[in-house]
Structures are given as structure tokens and as C-alpha cells.
Amino acid sequence: MRVASMHEWVQVGIRLIEEYGAELALRALLRTLKGDYLGAEQGSPFGYHYLNQAAVDAHAALRYGCAQILRRLAVEPNLLQRSISAMHADGTMDREDRIEMLRAELDASLMREVMIASPETWHELSEEAHHQIFGYLVKEIGPVGRFRLPPEQRFRIEWRIPGPWEA
Structure with missing residues (x-):
């Protein structure tokens, strides 16, 4: 899907006014601004909704965890293979996981x-x-600090294979 530039959007608006009149164009703009458009969340004022904080935390934890995984993969030989073995041997792992x-x-x-x-x-x-x-x-990752803290203070990672700094 291509997003229109501001100039293109204005040109479409001008054509809409020329072809259908200012009232129809303004009503269409008002509906859009109020969130009354295809894809808007039903019942949400102006199409906005509050973010699910748990989902936001999970996404941030995943991003931070991936950055730390890359850091470790770069410097620790055979980390992935050792972690696979550790995951298979982990008797505490959730059955569904x-x-x-x-x-x-x-x-x-x-x-x-x-x-x-x-x-x-x-x-x-x-x-x-x-x-x-x-x-x-990663055996477990979760928030331990406030929302505005940097990721290294906000999230704690429990690795399947502890890092050399933890030994």
C-alpha cells in the first residue's frame, strides 16, 4: 500500500471540493478526524485506543532480548548449540512452551x-x-523496572546458558 504525500492529499481534497462541494468534503474530513473510517476501533473516540501495556512490555522485552542475543552470539562460540542442549534438558520448562x-x-x-x-x-x-x-x-525475560528506565535496567533476562559475566 502506497501512502500519499501531503501534496497529493491536498490535491485530492481540492478535486473532492471541486467535484462534490465543500460541505461533502468537510463532512468526509470530519468523519476521518473523528475516527469514523474503515479500520477504526469501534466505540473508540476519534479512532484512538489505549495501548495494552502488557503487549507493549512484551514487544519491548523481545526487542531488548534480541539485541542481547546478537551481542552474545557475536562473542560466544557455540552459544546457540549449547543453549539448544540446555533447553532440551530443562525439566522446569512449561509443557506448552x-x-x-x-x-x-x-x-x-x-x-x-x-x-x-x-x-x-x-x-x-x-x-x-x-x-x-x-x-x-532465553529461559525468561520480564520487566523489573519502571517504564521510562533504559532497557538494561527495565528488563531482567534469565539465560539458559549464563553469560561469562555471571560465572
């Missing part, structure tokens, strides 16, 4: 992606591969 990870391992193309993961190839990997790698390396 384990089933999901093992089911994903049946996908040969996904596992080929996972096994070439490095900071250099990360941007070429699918979202599914990122999630699988995350599941192998």
Missing part, C-alpha cells in the same frame, strides 16, 4: 535458518527463526 519448541524443530527449513544465525545473518532470518532462537537462549 516445550511442545511449541519441539513442534517447530520438525520444520527443516526453519531449523536451517536457526543454525545459520549470527549478527551478520540476523536481518535475513524469518520472524519464526527469531522466536525459535529466542526460546533456545
Whole structure:
């Protein structure tokens, strides 16, 4: 989907006024500004809605976790392979999470992606591969600090294989 530039948007508005009159154009603009358009959340004033804080935290944790994964993959040889072994040996892992990870391992193309993961190839990997790698390396991640703190103070990561700084 292509987004119109401001100039194009104004030109369309001018044509709308010329063809249908100012009243219709202004009513259409008002409906859009109030959020009365296809895709607006029903019942939300002006189409706005409050973000689900848990979803925002989960997304921020995923982004921070991926950045830390890349940092570790760059300097720790065989980290991914050791983490895969640790995940398989983890007796405390949630049953549903384990089933999901093992089911994903049946996908040969996904596992080929996972096994070439490095900071250099990360941007070429699918979202599914990122999630699988995350599941192998990260046992748990969660917010421990306030929203406005930097990620390293806001989130705590429990790694399957502790980092050299934790030994």
C-alpha cells in the first residue's frame, strides 16, 4: 500500500471540493478526524485506543532480548548449540512452551535458518527463526523496572546458558 504525500492529499481534497462541494468534503474530513473510517476501533473516540501495556512490555522485552542475543552470539562460540542442549534438558520448562519448541524443530527449513544465525545473518532470518532462537537462549525475560528506565535496567533476562559475566 502506497501512502500519499501531503501534496497529493491536498490535491485530492481540492478535486473532492471541486467535484462534490465543500460541505461533502468537510463532512468526509470530519468523519476521518473523528475516527469514523474503515479500520477504526469501534466505540473508540476519534479512532484512538489505549495501548495494552502488557503487549507493549512484551514487544519491548523481545526487542531488548534480541539485541542481547546478537551481542552474545557475536562473542560466544557455540552459544546457540549449547543453549539448544540446555533447553532440551530443562525439566522446569512449561509443557506448552516445550511442545511449541519441539513442534517447530520438525520444520527443516526453519531449523536451517536457526543454525545459520549470527549478527551478520540476523536481518535475513524469518520472524519464526527469531522466536525459535529466542526460546533456545532465553529461559525468561520480564520487566523489573519502571517504564521510562533504559532497557538494561527495565528488563531482567534469565539465560539458559549464563553469560561469562555471571560465572
